[in-house]
Amino acid sequence: MPPQLSIVAPCFNEEEIIESVVKDWMEFLRDNEPDSEVVITEDGSTDRTREILDKLRTKYPNLRVVCNDQNSGYGAALLRAIQSSSGKLVLTIDSDGQFDASDYLKLKETMQSDGADFVSGYRKTKRDSFIRVLADRALRLIVRVFFGIRLHDPNCALKLLNGDLARSLVIEATGYPTPTEICIRVSELGYKSAERMVAHHDRRGGLSKLKLFRTGFKALFFLAYLFLKLKLHRRRIISKF
Numbered sequence: 001m002p003p004q005l006s007i008v009a010p011c012f013n014e015e016e017i018i019e020s021v022v023k024d025w026m027e028f029l030r031d032n033e034p035d036s037e038v039v040i041t042e043d044g045s046t047d048r049t050r051e052i053l054d055k056l057r058t059k060y061p062n063l064r065v066v067c068n069d070q071n072s073g074y075g076a077a078l079l080r081a082i083q084s085s086s087g088k089l090v091l092t093i094d095s096d097g098q099f100d101a102s103d104y105l106k107l108k109e110t111m112q113s114d115g116a117d118f119v120s121g122y123r124k125t126k127r128d129s130f131i132r133v134l135a136d137r138a139l140r141l142i143v144r145v146f147f148g149i150r151l152h153d154p155n156c157a158l159k160l161l162n163g164d165l166a167r168s169l170v171i172e173a174t175g176y177p178t179p180t181e182i183c184i185r186v187s188e189l190g191y192k193s194a195e196r197m198v199a200h201h202d203r204r205g206g207l208s209k210l211k212l213f214r215t216g217f218k219a220l221f222f223l224a225y226l227f228l229k230l231k232l233h234r235r236r237i238i239s240k241f
């Protein structure tokens with residue numbers, strides 16, 4: 001029988017914090033959703049991240065680690081973790097400790113009460129620099145205008161999906177706009193979506209991998225590509241979105 005829940009996350013060069021983050025997830029699951037697994041893609045780290053995860057696997061039988069020999073990027077690593085999961089529900093999360101796995105309970109409650117297939121978390125207060133908060137707001141406006149997605153925070157990494165839906169998704173983004181792409185694709189497939197406020201914390205340690213201006217330019221380019229592809233698909237010029 002598949003587990004009730006799969007927590008999935010990409011991980012790259014997080015030696016300072018990954019052990020404490022995984023321990024927190026496991027403690028939450030033990031007390032609240034024992035029929036579960038954690039699937040992490042170790043994405044070609046150059047520090048001790050893989051060594052630490054290997055040690056944690058001996059302690060936690062429900063921890064699965066899939067390894068990339070080279071860094072593939074956030075989106076590709078998240079997709080590999082999703083496709084390696086087997087849970088009836090899939091919770092996407094970052095591995096830097098900025099989100100609480102316990103907010104799964106809120107997302108699950110909303111999924112059940114709204115009859116939704118997908119629940120996106122949204123951060124009431126984003127714990128980040130002013131310029132990055134501004135970039136997220138600009139991204140939200142772009143997604144609302146060009147894709148009709150009216151979520152408060154489409155690029156929030158904490159999302160709960162029906163497991164079969166999650167594993168059917170195509171994810172082409174490699175970095176920052178990956179959570180937004182998930183929202184766009186779920187919407188285009190016609191699944192019912194909902195949202196719920198979640199907590200957001202300062203990074204526990206280590207450094208963010210985002211390079212703001214380069215990342216912002218690449219995100220805009222990717223969303224333009226996705227918008228064009230969506231239009232071509234709706235006009236039946238291409239068969240797959």
